[in-house]
Amino acid sequence: MFSTFQRIQQYWGFVTTVTVFLAAAISISSVIQEHYFVDIPRVSINVQSIDVRYGKPHIGYNYKRQEYSLMKFDLEADLTPLFTWNTKQLFVYLAATYPGKPYANKVVVWDAIIRSKEDAVLSLSDMTADYSIYDVTGKFNGRNATLSLEWNAQPYVGLLTWNKGSERERFEFPQPATAR
Known part of the structure; x- marks a missing residue:
């Protein structure tokens, strides 16, 4: 049904999306930590x-x-x-x-x-x-x-x-x- 290339593309899109949201969460938590706890x-x-x-x-x-x-x-x-x-x-x-x-x-x-x-x-x-x-x-x-x-x-x-x-x-x- 799906070719190998399409499966790799979907997997790579998922990994990229998760990585961007994880980096954004780290960035926001660092700003909050610096302003309130440092x-x-x-x-x-x-x-x-x-x-x-x-x-x-x-x-x-x-x-x-x-x-x-x-x-x-x-x-x-x-x-x-x-x-x-x-x-x-x-x-x-x-x-x-x-x-x-x-x-x-x-x-x-x-x-x-x-x-x-x-x-x-x-x-x-x-x-x-x-x-x-x-x-x-x-x-x-x-x-x-x-x-x-x-x-x-x-x-x-x-x-x-x-x-x-x-x-x-x-x-x-x-x-x-x-x-x-």
Whole structure:
């Protein structure tokens, strides 16, 4: 009555349908679990030093002389509550936010990928920032800034979730070390 090809096609359609509904159920349960049952991690940030220099920042396409900032910091974070049964990895980064015209500037200073729950306890002291900060105007002018730990939880199945830590460290950009 049915050919072998038709039977394989029906079986494959059934398996595909079940897989899609199973993935949707996993995704929905992960979102519910994250919003209601996951604790906010403990985070502590301490800016050790900020060095503003005048020169070429040695990154990107911008070769003009301008002010750029290098920083050292301490970071203590326990991100183990973010690892659930559906968490594949965490993308964690420190972001510096400071006012600018016409919009506020947000710059990533340090980042890491955490692949397991065992590696989710961060204890960094006197860490040098991976990336220098420079402004499009070329000057910081002693602006106030905020440093915060943020993360992106990447699940095996489901939507990416972006969150911000509750700890924020405020600092001010000093005047450049060398005169112009």
